[in-house]
Amino acid sequence: MDNYKKNKRKSIVAWIIAFIFAIFWMIVSIMPFIFMVLNSFKEKFEMLVKGVFQLPDALNWTNYTEVLTGGFTTYFMNSVIVLAISLILLLFFASCASYPLARFNFKLAQPIYALIVACMSIPVHITLIPVFRMAKSTGLYDSIWALIGPYIAFAIPISVFILTSFMKEIPREIEESAEIDGCGKIQMFFSMIMPLAKPGLATLAIYNGVNMWNEFSFAYTLTQSSANRTLPLAIWEFQGQYSMNTPMIMAVLTLTLLPMIILFIIFQDKLVKGMTAGAVKG
Amino acid sequence: MKEKSISLLALRQRNTRRVAALFLAPVAILLTVFVFYPIVDTFITSGYQWNGISADKKFIGFGNWSKLIADKSFWIAFKNNLIIMVLSICIQIPIGLALATFLDFGGKKLTIFKVLWFIPLLMSSVAIGFLFTYALATNGGLVSTIAGWFGGGNIDLLGNPKTALLTVILVICWQFTPFYMVYFMAAFTNIPFDVFEAARIDGATRGQYFWRIALPLLVPSMKSAAILSMVGSLKYFDLIYVMTGGGPGTSTELMATYMYKQSFKTFNMGYGSTVAGGMFLLITMVSLITMKLLNGKKEA
Numbered sequence: 001m002d003n004y005k006k007n008k009r010k011s012i013v014a015w016i017i018a019f020i021f022a023i024f025w026m027i028v029s030i031m032p033f034i035f036m037v038l039n040s041f042k043e044k045f046e047m048l049v050k051g052v053f054q055l056p057d058a059l060n061w062t063n064y065t066e067v068l069t070g071g072f073t074t075y076f077m078n079s080v081i082v083l084a085i086s087l088i089l090l091l092f093f094a095s096c097a098s099y100p101l102a103r104f105n106f107k108l109a110q111p112i113y114a115l116i117v118a119c120m121s122i123p124v125h126i127t128l129i130p131v132f133r134m135a136k137s138t139g140l141y142d143s144i145w146a147l148i149g150p151y152i153a154f155a156i157p158i159s160v161f162i163l164t165s166f167m168k169e170i171p172r173e174i175e176e177s178a179e180i181d182g183c184g185k186i187q188m189f190f191s192m193i194m195p196l197a198k199p200g201l202a203t204l205a206i207y208n209g210v211n212m213w214n215e216f217s218f219a220y221t222l223t224q225s226s227a228n229r230t231l232p233l234a235i236w237e238f239q240g241q242y243s244m245n246t247p248m249i250m251a252v253l254t255l256t257l258l259p260m261i262i263l264f265i266i267f268q269d270k271l272v273k274g275m276t277a278g279a280v281k282g
Numbered sequence: 283m284k285e286k287s288i289s290l291l292a293l294r295q296r297n298t299r300r301v302a303a304l305f306l307a308p309v310a311i312l313l314t315v316f317v318f319y320p321i322v323d324t325f326i327t328s329g330y331q332w333n334g335i336s337a338d339k340k341f342i343g344f345g346n347w348s349k350l351i352a353d354k355s356f357w358i359a360f361k362n363n364l365i366i367m368v369l370s371i372c373i374q375i376p377i378g379l380a381l382a383t384f385l386d387f388g389g390k391k392l393t394i395f396k397v398l399w400f401i402p403l404l405m406s407s408v409a410i411g412f413l414f415t416y417a418l419a420t421n422g423g424l425v426s427t428i429a430g431w432f433g434g435g436n437i438d439l440l441g442n443p444k445t446a447l448l449t450v451i452l453v454i455c456w457q458f459t460p461f462y463m464v465y466f467m468a469a470f471t472n473i474p475f476d477v478f479e480a481a482r483i484d485g486a487t488r489g490q491y492f493w494r495i496a497l498p499l500l501v502p503s504m505k506s507a508a509i510l511s512m513v514g515s516l517k518y519f520d521l522i523y524v525m526t527g528g529g530p531g532t533s534t535e536l537m538a539t540y541m542y543k544q545s546f547k548t549f550n551m552g553y554g555s556t557v558a559g560g561m562f563l564l565i566t567m568v569s570l571i572t573m574k575l576l577n578g579k580k581e582a
Binding site for chain 2: 007010011014018021022025026028029030031032033035036053093094096097099100101104105106109112116119121122123124125126127128129130131132133134136149150152153154156160185186189213214216217221232233235236239246249250253256257260261264268272275276
């Protein structure tokens with residue numbers, strides 16, 4: 001019984017230490033956000049005069065209104081358009097490719113699959129110069145349309161990887177019975193496989209959606225004028241405009257984070273699962 | 283009769299191949315145009331001295347490559363990538379695992395911690411880069427203010443070549459630790475509950491359960507987490523480009539930032555391609571070696 005008490009005491013001490021660490025990490029995690037939101041409501045000099053942790057004099061929305069009227073919506077819409085088109089095409093193409101790789105029996109299936117999956121570790125930077133030159137020569141440079149191709153292409157490997165393993169788990173019998181009923185391979189894809197793969201597609205939409213929404217390298221290289229830039233570059237553009245006005249930049253940052261926070265509140269577990277989908281490989 | 287059935291099979295197979303080709307075509311085209319062709323093209327361009335735009339394109343063979351091998355800045359960049367890689371693995375994975383363990387042992391009551399810990403991962407690297415540039419500002423920044431409370435003066439973490447790299451690495455860890463936390467939480471749920479129950483019935487404390495049972499079971503997950511972190515660290519670009527641009531000096535230069543600056547700032551696209559090619563080769567090599575090492579250990 002003495003031993004039991006000792007263990008009990010030890011476990012309480014362990015929990016206290018764990019909680020101290022947990023609270024410390026929580027402070028570390030959210031401190032920058034508090035800094036960001038708090039200062040986004042301040043006036044230009046208020047922050048410098050009164051220090052970063054002072055509450056603002058009043059809830060001062062002028063930074064936000066100025067950002068929102070200063071072209072923020074253009075960046076936002078650009079991001080939405082690029083994301084929507086890229087994501088729809090990506091999911092369609094990736095499921096098209098995964099279907100034969102998962103369900104057909106042909107000699108090249110394994111090598112093709114291995115080749116596509118191997119592309120996962122290719123750094124985007126090796127393609128940056130040629131893609132930049134292609135965009136220049138096709139006249140797509142400095143338009144949001146230049147981003148769609150590379151966005152889809154670089155999301156394909158992981159998507160095919162996940163969808164193929166997902167489609168492999170659809171029971172064979174479903175396909176067989178449909179085949180007996182005279183369903184062709186193409187019809188099978190649209191009427192059976194695609195609907196059954198929906199959960200996999202949802203995960204992929206979240207994973208790739210977040211990545212595309214935050215993508216920087218291609219967007220920075222392939223666009224130039226602020227009318228054609230996406231949201232991650234908005235901060236860049238605003239910084240050029242208001243370099244000394246820290247509260248203004250904080251307002252921009254808060255606004256770029258806001259859509260993600262809203263999604264996080266609505267789809268918490270799905271989002272968390274989707275965002276780490278890339279790591280599910282063993 | 284027999285002949286006909288064979289031809290029917292052949293017909294079916296041909297049909298299968300045709301449908302497969304049709305379904306694979308879009309992906310094949312996209313990967314060829316945006317991945318395979320650019321890789322080949324980068325290696326071809328690396329043989330030229332060229333600014334990428336003008337017609338003045340001079341073939342210099344392996345000139346750029348011998349320049350790369352002798353280029354101190356490139357090797358400093360590679361070394362920085364390796365430092366980021368090692369420190370990221372050593373910081374993110376243990377903290378991520380600790381957080382996941384805490385949440386796993388604590389159960390549903392601790393969800394609030396999970397939610398708050400996860401938030402850094404929601405922000406884009408670019409936004410984080412900007413946020414920390416301001417939060418770490420010498421004047422009126424977060425760290426300087428906190429140092430002030432304890433009687434310290436202003437601290438310039440990013441402007442000092444000695445501390446810049448470490449600071450940037452800590453920011454990277456701040457961003458990605460939640461990823462590993464969620465990753466290990468999933469790994470914990472993969473351990474059957476029976477294992478935990480059996481251990482408890484046999485009188486194991488939670489601590490013993492963690493160190494002797496859960497931890498060994500999590501080793502494969504830790505290995506793949508390490509690979510993920512490694513590949514990510516070698517490709518790293520966004521955050522550092524925003525925060526320091528590789529500076530001060532070359533103290534936070536990475537292969538990717540060096541490549542970007544060579545190609546798109548000084549418009550030295552021939553040499554930029556060589557840097558990109560070198561980066562590609564080094565990443566492939568390091569990945570292959572590590573995977574071999576980790577998989578080799580698994581069998582032993």
